[in-house]
């Protein structure tokens with residue numbers, strides 16, 4: 001099950017909502033709300049950083065460098 | 066909804082930094098609100114749960130059998146070529162139950178008079194010009210938002226640390242400013258006594274390290290932290306699986322821990338007008354090890370005393386609150402700067418260089434006494450600058466502050 005928003009996609013079955021991506025995303029496009037990961041698609045640039053730091057490989061950012 | 070007004074201080078995040086700051090400010094007879102977005106403080110755990118010696122921890126929280134999973138009485142570093150660098154150091158630290166640890170700290174804040182609201186998330190800062198005047202809060206159960214005005218806001222929101230970004234104190238972390246981490250609590254692993262164990266090298270943890278921290282009863286936190294830029298496209302979870310196959314084959318996986326851990330350089334300013342950042346949100350983790358529990362507690366005390374002073378003087382300006390920045394930079398911040406520079410060199414070394422360093426150090430007799438590293442002996446023994454880094458590596462996890 002994939003949520004596609006802007007360029008970045010998260011695999012909700014793999015994501016454990018650790019927040020590492022939120023720490024690294026320069027655009028605040030990924031925010032942990034309570035115990036869920038919220039993506040704000042219009043903020044995604046995309047740069048690929050969040051996908052790079054994700055420990056589980058849950059993020060795909062095709063437009064990222 | 067009813068808006069409760071009149072807090073002197075709103076603290077964002079009930080981790081060690083936020084709970085301790087809230088407790089200390091409440092003890093100073095100020096009205097404190099402690100916001101925590103999670104429904105349960107301390108859960109889920111995102112930590113390897115190691116802390117330093119008793120005297121460092123008990124300044125903040127008394128340790129008992131429920132809090133302590135295992136004492137740490139030494140360390141073992143395994144260099145990339147397999148060279149083992151081992152020291153017994155009784156009393157050097159503990160592996161704790163981090164969930165309970167955080168809950169006890171939050172309970173201490175509440176008994177000191179702070180109001181704790183779980184399930185309430187800071188979603189922005191209230192501003193008047195450059196002055197922060199409180200927090201915009203979302204009640205996650207109802208979805209409604211409200212303003213919580215306060216003279217001073219404390220950003221203790223951990224690695225995500227959006228609030229210091231809103232206050233203009235920091236930017237997002239670069240990929241090489243955080244360890245991408247994965248860990249399992251393994252049941253049924255062979256342990257060399259009560260030592261904490263580190264494995265270096267690109268095979269298991271490029272740009273970081275792998276760890277085994279004893280949890281008692283044949284259990285251990287077994288994990289890895291990597292620099293995402295050096296990981297060759299593999300994830301932390303993939304590196305963890307490889308390390309587990311090597312170090313804990315057959316062990317039962319009982320708790321998966323995933324997270325980012327800041328190893329960023331310290332901030333030049335920890336205070337803005339009406340705002341201070343503390344703990345991991347303020348880049349107060351040790352930038353060599355990523356360890357940040359006790360650092361967060363130390364930072365919280367420094368922040369709280371500057372806040373109480375500012376409140377009694379009637380000014381919440383960045384200038385007034387800057388006493389906290391200066392105190393931090395004079396003490397822990399100073400050693401963290403050294404660790405930051407050491408880390409930049411150390412984690413850039415090739416496997417051969419790291420192994421050479423390990424072999425050299427394992428031949429230095431009497432490098433450690435019961436209190437830790439003997440600096441003079443170390444300097445004499447290690448004329449070359451680089452081997453010192455392996456000692457610093459152990460020291461960044463263990464040992465009294467004075468030895469840093």
Ligand SMILES: Cc1cc2nc3c(=O)[nH]c(=O)nc-3n(C[C@H](O)[C@H](O)[C@H](O)COP(=O)(O)OP(=O)(O)OC[C@H]3O[C@@H](n4cnc5c(N)ncnc54)[C@H](O)[C@@H]3O)c2cc1C
Pocket residue numbers: 077078079080081082083100101102103107111112113114115116185186187188221222223224225226227246247248288322323324325326343344345346350355356357358359361
């Ligand atoms: C895998 C891993 C292993 C580690 N191992 C160790 C170790 O062995 N020893 C050690 O000393 N350190 C370790 N660390 C680092 C340590 O966990 C942190 O340094 C420590 O938790 C920092 O404490 P803190 O209070 O600053 O932040 P946190 O403990 O992260 O607390 C921040 C709190 O703020 C809440 N929050 C965040 N945003 C908001 C918001 N907008 N509104 C309301 N609440 C919010 C969060 O839910 C959280 O409860 C490890 C880290 C990782 C990832």
Ligand code: SF4
Pocket residue numbers: 010014015016017018019020021022037053054055056057058059323
């Ligand atoms: S870093 Fe990965 S696992 Fe962690 S919250 Fe982001 S997408 Fe989920």
